[in-house]
Amino acid sequence: MTVLVLTCEEDVTADLVVASLHDADVPVVRLDPADVPGRADISTEYVKGEFRGYLSAGGRVVSMSGLRSIWVRRPGRPGARAAHQSRWLRAESAHALYGTLNSADVRWMNHPVAAAQARCKPWQLSVAHRSGFAVPPTLITTFPRVAREFATEYPDLIVKPVSGAHPSDPPMALPTSRIEPDTDFAGVAASPTLLQQRVPKRADIRLTCVGYELFAARKASDPDQVDVRFADDGGTWEPAEVPARIEQAIRGYLSLTRLAYGAFDFAEDSEGTWWFLECNQGGQFGFIQLDTGQPIAASIAAWLAVRTGS
């Protein structure tokens, strides 16, 4: 039973997990969806009442019935490396690949449907709230008047993208930034804007969840540093205990979102409360493992290696 890893070639984080799987003698096939069709190929058939699918990548052939799990890491876009590019080819390749994989009875980390929904930040806040996390007062609006009223009530403000675009996607990235309450909010009418009360924090928390295994890390913070993802302050991450209330909220969040993996960011305030900032369903973990020594890659490998008997 094989583990399928969907990622691009130059993914050193995936290498850590693949090495763990090799150590445990678990067969692995690595496939970049951008290689379909051409360098990787697929075939699915429904004949005589049976479904049969298989794929070929890196000189190996694996049947859908021989898969135990699929890890979606940093997959390229299906069809993206074909000689003749077109919207048609990309749609056909995506449907053929993911349709085939979706028809297999396997565990996903994370299933593309769950992942797509989990990226939506207003929904994240609502799920976080329902799960029992502390969520800073937040407004998402296209009404300038409502933005002004919010800024009057919560003058210590930050602004960040609604769509949660990440610094790794530069044309769409915008760091979380502080904003003055007397800002002219007229521009809010032209594009939905997310305003949030700034949490004066003494530490950043990164909590990585693998199934229900939790790895919390903490880094003392300069209260004026707003977006840790852009920071390079030389601090290191230390392992941290997970408060019971947070653990319970995490279980609620993963169950509502049907995620098998999530990287949660919290701001720890001066009283020790962890405020939910976001959950990145595809968040990096290599830098945490490096600083803390927490065996996250091995934990992912173990999750992927489980045989469900299906």
Added chain:
Amino acid sequence: MTVLVLTCEEDVTADLVVASLHDADVPVVRLDPADVPGRADISTEYVKGEFRGYLSAGGRVVSMSGLRSIWVRRPGRPGARAAHQSRWLRAESAHALYGTLNSADVRWMNHPVAAAQARCKPWQLSVAHRSGFAVPPTLITTFPRVAREFATEYPDLIVKPVSGAHPSDPPMALPTSRIEPDTDFAGVAASPTLLQQRVPKRADIRLTCVGYELFAARKASDPDQVDVRFADDGGTWEPAEVPARIEQAIRGYLSLTRLAYGAFDFAEDSEGTWWFLECNQGGQFGFIQLDTGQPIAASIAAWLAVRTGS
């Protein structure tokens, strides 16, 4: 409690349902996501442990807690009508609108997540197979050799798009077409290809499901007409009985896909078997209602009008 209809302006099919809702004194707000931001506006806030959201469209304001259901008909793309277009604005507008709506506790026809997954044709075939429908022998492949072998075994063949693009999306549309078994299949390597055994049919069946209410219609067919969606043969649709086995399979299909609405296409062969061709989660129903007199619009209105008490 209001019904929210997400659709473009020139949608006469939606008009039928909206008229039924008006007749029943159910409040309706109609919103084209392309009007966000500007002609339609949204606001969501998480403040003091409470979530509050509302939207404004067509001079009406409705709160998320005052919604009973959302009907996704033919929505435009969020941000598409803004003065200054950008990928950024479209992403921000989509996340703000759908994130807000997703946070509301309402019934969806269909939920965007279920709809996106249900469009994938290889997955449709696999779900149809698991639900107990008769599925014609089908191959989706990028291997020319496998395509040749399939054509040898099933020489009476059709080819259709893997991604199921519809004739209403002309740049991506390709009618289902017959294909000769001695075709040169070398091109299969360049793009995934869907081959299916042609069903020699005596009738086309369109089965429209609204919740669990089923409306089947039948049209006698020229066995040589392959794609009924491109046909204009002057035949009319007549109401048809739904066989018990089909009804059971439909329930399985809707449960696996979490769809509240689906338009199923079947080919009826000379022995009366209904062969599953596809299920369009957003399929039209106006032409069926017009021919058969089946009250599909009223059924959709009744589904949307249900108060769940949440």
